[in-house]
Amino acid sequence: MASSEKTSGFSLIEVMIAAAIFSFGMLALVGLQYSSINMASTSNNRFAATNLVQQVIERARADGMGQFNPSSFEGTYNQLGKPATDKTTRVFNRTVTVSGNVLTVKVNWNEHTEVKHVTSSSFLY
Numbered sequence: 001m002a003s004s005e006k007t008s009g010f011s012l013i014e015v016m017i018a019a020a021i022f023s024f025g026m027l028a029l030v031g032l033q034y035s036s037i038n039m040a041s042t043s044n045n046r047f048a049a050t051n052l053v054q055q056v057i058e059r060a061r062a063d064g065m066g067q068f069n070p071s072s073f074e075g076t077y078n079q080l081g082k083p084a085t086d087k088t089t090r091v092f093n094r095t096v097t098v099s100g101n102v103l104t105v106k107v108n109w110n111e112h113t114e115v116k117h118v119t120s121s122s123f124l125y
């Protein structure tokens with residue numbers, strides 16, 4: 001006589017496979033979150049560097065080349081465009097060069113053991 005008992009529930013193998021699939025999915029989400037945080041940090045740094053470049057170009061255009069002093073804009077700054085202090089976490093180094101009527105501003109910073117930079121040139125008259 002054949003037994004026709006109906007089993008309910010999950011076997012241990014099914015539960016282990018479901019847990020493994022869930023774990024891989026969670027690892028993928030953690031990796032995506034880490035990547036997102038890194039990209040946001042990179043974007044913030046690039047935005048701050050671009051603002052530091054733009055400050056110099058706008059001041060040079062407002063003052064004119066006769067009154068513009070490039071060396072007064074060189075130095076180390078924080079992400080808000082203020083001179084860097086010992087407590088500054090992100091440091092940007094800005095260099096300004098003038099060749100004829102061409103103003104070139106370069107901002108460097110370290111990010112994840114790599115040196116990044118933003119450079120812009122502008123023709124001033």
